[in-house]
Amino acid sequence: MAAHKRILLKLSGEALMGDDAYGINRATIVRIVREIQEVTQLGTEVAVVIGGGNIFRGVAGGSVGMDRATADYMGMLATVMNALALADTMRQEGMTARVMSAIGIEQVVEPYVRPKALQYLEEGKVVVFGAGTGNPFFTTDTAAALRGAEIGAEIMLKATKVDGVYTADPKKDPSATRYTRLSFDEAITKNLQVLDATAFALCRDQKLPIRVFSIFKPGALKSVVMGHDEGTLVHV
Ligand SMILES: Nc1ncnc2c1ncn2[C@@H]1O[C@H](COP(=O)(O)OP(=O)(O)O)[C@@H](O)[C@H]1O
Numbered sequence: 001m002a003a004h005k006r007i008l009l010k011l012s013g014e015a016l017m018g019d020d021a022y023g024i025n026r027a028t029i030v031r032i033v034r035e036i037q038e039v040t041q042l043g044t045e046v047a048v049v050i051g052g053g054n055i056f057r058g059v060a061g062g063s064v065g066m067d068r069a070t071a072d073y074m075g076m077l078a079t080v081m082n083a084l085a086l087a088d089t090m091r092q093e094g095m096t097a098r099v100m101s102a103i104g105i106e107q108v109v110e111p112y113v114r115p116k117a118l119q120y121l122e123e124g125k126v127v128v129f130g131a132g133t134g135n136p137f138f139t140t141d142t143a144a145a146l147r148g149a150e151i152g153a154e155i156m157l158k159a160t161k162v163d164g165v166y167t168a169d170p171k172k173d174p175s176a177t178r179y180t181r182l183s184f185d186e187a188i189t190k191n192l193q194v195l196d197a198t199a200f201a202l203c204r205d206q207k208l209p210i211r212v213f214s215i216f217k218p219g220a221l222k223s224v225v226m227g228h229d230e231g232t233l234v235h236v
């Protein structure tokens, strides 16, 4: 039995790369989609916010010297590409998905309209939110917090490269240890970088718990949705 009726899943763009250096790895996206499908089969309504870091990041190498806002709009467009790839893979796997964009590109995808998104979820369709918040200087983690709160998700699930929140960045500090759970206040005051402070603050204010877990661990998503103690829970 699923522990959650409606979830907001934040998928990192880099999760789609698999072992590639860039872009979308076919086997990886199929694996992720099948894991999402398993969760929908438990009866859980799933909304996804997808990142764009596998293609373009506003603050990364390719954007050196660029106007930050322009680079961020490019990053948002990258998330739309990922959203289209994800929804199309879902279609191939027999699921019904809808992409909604936070920036107007109507010829490509429909715009984000909250009641429409709620309707799709109630119909059992997976909704994939592209273009982040639609604003530069934000991240897709913040978009996940925002959309999660808007659609009344019970929890935000951050599927990422690390298997939880650590006392320090585990990629830089091998002695860092993983929390099983911690409060938003702790995450913010200790400046833990696994999510940006804006996303943490929004989730705290809206009382939207976050579970951080590894995208690389097969079955982890289902385990989280079943309410198991996977990764790290960040709570009020
Ligand atoms: N305290 C911490 N606990 C866990 N991960 C951390 C921490 N501080 C920094 N990180 C780093 O945060 C990264 C996840 O954040 P980010 O790169 O924004 O992921 P995503 O692309 O999934 O949004 C991890 O790869 C990890 O190296």
Ligand SMILES: O=c1ccn([C@@H]2O[C@H](COP(=O)(O)OP(=O)(O)O)[C@@H](O)[C@H]2O)c(=O)[nH]1
Pocket: 011, 012, 013, 014, 050, 051, 052, 053, 054, 056, 057, 058, 059, 071, 072, 073, 074, 075, 076, 078, 079, 131, 132, 133, 134, 135, 136, 137, 138, 139, 140, 141, 143
């Ligand atoms: O609300 C948003 C969400 C994303 N971005 C841009 O889109 C890029 C890709 O998103 P993100 O880095 O969050 O992707 P992820 O790390 O999850 O792959 C960011 O670097 C930003 O440049 C933005 O400007 N506003």
